[in-house]
Amino acid sequence: MIKNYFKIAWRNLKSQPFFTILNIFGLAIGLAGGLLVSLYIYDEFSYDRMFVDADRIYRINADLKFGGDIHNFATVTAPMADAIRSDIPEVEMTTRFRTVGTMLLKKTGSVINVKETHATYVDSTFFNMFGIDLLVGDPKTALKEPNTLILTKTAAKKHFDIHNAVGQPLILNNGDTYTVTGIIDDFPKNSFLRDYGVFMAMTGYRDARVPNWAGNNFQTYIKLMPGTNASDIQQRLQAIVGRYVIPGIQEVFPGITEEQLLASGSYLNFSTIALKDIRLHSNRAAEISPNNSIQNIYILSFIALFLIVLASINFMNLSTAGSLKRAKEVGIRKTLGANKAKLRIQFLTESCLIALGAMVMALIMALIGMPYFKQLSGKSLAIPFVDPSFWAVALLATILLGLLSGSYPAFFMSKFVPVKVIKGSGNVGGARLRNVLVIFQFAISVFLIISTLVVYQQMRFIQSKDLGFSKDQVLLLQDVYAAGGQVHSFKQRVKQLKGVQNASVSSFFPTPSNRSQESFNREGALGAEHSISMQDWGVDYDYVSVMDLKIIAGRDFDRAFGADSTAIIINEAALNLFGMEPKEALGMRVTKVLEGENTSFYTVIGVVKNFHYESLRNDIGALSMSLGNFANGMAVKLSAGDFTNTIAQIEDIWKKVAPGQPFSYNFMDASFNTTYKSERRLGNIFITFTILSILIACLGLFGLAIFNAEKRTKEIGVRKVLGASVSQISYRLTADFLKLVGIAILVSLPIGWYVMNKWLEDFSYRTEIGWWVLVMAAAIAIIIAVLTVGYQSIKAAIQNPVQSLRME
Template structure:
């Protein structure tokens, strides 16, 4: 019997090729989109699950409020690991990292450096903590000694024959000699260490052995014993402030108590996050890699559901509409003895067949567009053709989709009354138009919602790109690793400044785009108590920094070589001055002491105040900042004049090669670095746009099919109207207006939903747009134009048919 169902289903599909194509193509588009998004979501959810005992590994976080500044760190103090290991008996292992960014590496017998990104110090427990096996070397001793390092396979292959890597020596940043003691596989692409290729022994890093509880520089991981629970460890963390931090602080604030610290409006809260939650749930300062967002996963999941719903609605709508053509077939079947259950099985077989055909096309479509999707989403997912679970899941999904999308048409058609449909009077009485109309409203509600969302996402991105950040990022070239020029760094800058294409140049390690950062506590002269501390970023810059980046001085002056005293001068931003409780003019001449317990007790005199500028993401408020003169030389920024940038870069590279030939010439433009800060939002915008277009195509397929069917069903009515004098325009209006009313209802439903959802999304930005009415006007006009174009083609075509053809049978 089932074979008969298949045979009859196949014949019916061939009998109506146009509607079969619309159903199949619509479902295939929805399923292909669902497959791609599902694979992406699976990749996001699988982050860090590959590590051994991942369910027992946690990272310790720190939430700090001190000196008027609130910060959330993915790092804690250096002594934290030793303290928890000693105090809490349920800790199996601890491991710290100290991110070092990039380094120049070369073999001692070679002159040319290779830049290695993703270098970090780590404890020797690293391998046991994460279950990492060495391809070469001994995990028990690989990172126990100072000046040793372990490299990933890819990093090692840049420098050595892989087998002979262990025992080789490397010169790091032209200064430090390290011995390679191990080689490991490359870090998985879906791990928090994916950007790292070199791990140096923590024993090499002197700072890691200090007892400083006030600095937060070490991402610290713990592995609990199998019989432990994280709640118990959290209770212990709540005691760390009183047990360790306050006694340490008493050396600088005699007599301070935990109660006084809290009463002053400060806090230091430690908590944990599971290793497998870091990628999607953590957005803190100093993450080891750029993380994703669970919010974006939810958004993409909703989009995938929308696509599947649109495809199912298409199928239901077209199937119930076309069923009117099969009314007499159903009547005859019932007259000859078919029961309702048999008809339902027949129609579900047809929907299942379409679903499985669509599945094949969807896999083909997903395979073809996967490279484009990977580029769009900045990922590297692959379709797991060899995984049997993938195919089982697809087949089950196709079966469920076939049942879901075919259930309403099947039950709808099985209810036809033979006496009515065989008389020829049943078409007008069969009904179902109310359900079809509701489904059209659902389709366009989803499509208009996505249009509104896309417009708002791109409007926010445009706002970010065009916002006055308080500094100049256009035509600013950033040259990396200037420190590798050694004593020639200043000469390099002077030679670059002589170029006619360069307005000005500055050397520093601090940029208002992602770069090295440090926080310090400052105290106004004579007021050394924690209630009056000012916590702020402390950037070391040169005399040309403010001019090169176009910062605006609103009080006082810039650094000046004519004033020798500027070596101890300091320039603050508006937020820092506000936290001091004075005006910019009042701040001039005030003296500040930096940090606690430093041997250098020199006071810094405020000589200027710069207008606030954004040096972190627009998701964050502008924090306090200080600028002082220093010799940090990680990068050089050069403000270029308008003209041929490629020629200017070539001139700078020639100067570089004369002064630092052993280091590669690496550069980027500051606006590119700024845009990279918002990669997640840019990806979301591109994905929104792509799948919004896909949803519109699916909705239009259904509307086009319904318009075609409607025109066919009313062909004789159209002929009579033309004979009685109706124009093509009048007939087109008559055929189109019902569909436009449905789109109007969809507009009324979708606009409030779109406003609410995007208002929630915008709340994650401290600086954001106001949702303007024109967004909804554009979305409304787009929906109306799209629906008119979709419906009017078939309506005009039907209105132009010669009435003698349509009425010949009457």
């Protein structure tokens, strides 16, 4: 019997090749999209699960409000780890990271530096915390002594053979000499340490030994004892504030109490987050590596589900529409003794065969589309053909999809009454459900069209918005500190180039760069309740000019004024915290370090208009700029013209003043764009899967249009004989489908508007969803429907009526 089911199913599929191919192709598109998205989601949920005891490892977070500003840090103070070990016995061990960004390394006696983009100080408990084995070296001693480091295999190979690495000296940033004490394997791409190649001993980092409870610079991880939950330690974790943090603040603000701070609206809350949750549930300041968002996973999951559901709806629609052709077959089978159960098995067998064919085609499509999807997602994904579990899941998914897609047609057709369908007087029905499914399909498609238009509208808004600074034609040179005492000379020689307008050295730029937060007090208001939290940027005399910042009161730094070494420029957001007008703030004296009678003050000489130095997701915060000597980078304002030639000239100068040092640069607008990489990626994903969803919907609509035209062949012939024109017949055939599309538009427009407004709420500065977005989405849907149905309608309308009526 089973063999007979498959034999009959195969014959039926071959007897109507067009609808079979249409069904297989539609299902394959949905499955291919679902497969690619599933691989992406699986990869996202695999982050940091490779570490030993990963389920017991947590990071300490800090939520701080002080000086009118709110901060959510992924870092805490240096002495936090010691306090946790001494006060919370449920904690087995702690490990701290202090990231330092880029690092220049060279062998002793060499003048050529090798740049590592990610380096960090780390405690010696690092190995036991994460279960990391050394390829070379002893984990018990590897990071115990100051001025020692370990390298990943890739980083070590840039300098020497890894088997001879231990004991070798390396010079860091043209300064201190460190000894290599171990080599570890490269971290996987789904690890939070994936980009790091240099790990230096925390014992040699001075700030790690200072009991300073005011700064938040150390990522601190804890491993809980087996059987302990994070909630078990929360109360004692928070008690650290009163026991240690408040006494630390009292050294600066004598007499201040925790109650007074809370009464002023300030707070400091410590919390934990599981290591395995950081990738998708954490987006805080000072993350050790960029993270994704669980919202993006939800969006992609829904898109994948939509694609598969749309494909299943196509199958149901085409199967129920084609039931008229098989009505007599069902009637004869029932007359010969077939019951409903056997008929359902027969139809479900056919749907499972179609699903199997669709899965094979989907795998081929996924292989072809994988290079594009890798570029789209920014991941190195691959279909795990050699994994037996993959094939088990694929087979299970195929069967479930076949049963799901074929369930309604099977139950629908098995209910036909034999007498009626054999006589031809029975109405197979199902039209109402088919209409509902068409509406659902196009509602999803219109929703995705709206989403795509809104994402791109927001990106256009970001690109065109006045940021308050000039990012065009600005070249950012990195690691200029490698020139040592020649930095100033290098800057002056670059400024003299014909293609250069100006240049400025600083570690702080309004694109992803260093950030430094300090508490400031006005002279005469030195209490903690009067503190203002501001960004503290060290700049030079040319910074405001190069960045094209607008001064609304006062003046810029000027070499003619010697007192400018203790001057400061603030932005409008800082004025709001001080509660002052721009001109009123000029001459105000502020301090960021309280030292009793020896407290040093800065004088406000200028106020700049607010500019966006962070993502448009965030409000503009308070900012101060003062003259500073040390600089990681240099901004060069280029003249319009041949940038390539000017950059080559700058590189020639660099090679002369800093021989052997790497020359690294990028354009500020490109650096700015990286801030919104996830939004652009989301927009590209939306448009890709919107096209796929529309394609699936069109396949179903096209199949229904063919069926509808065949069903009404004689009606069309009679109308033509009675004088109806081709346009009138085409309109009548098309209008029924356009009504369904119209209902889908009415359903999806308010939903799309609401959902995308919620998405835009993540941005402090955002566009508005204009009426034209909704109109354009509706127009696109209508045009697609007309083109899909119109062709078949015209084809049916121009047919010779003699052919359709000659059998009457």
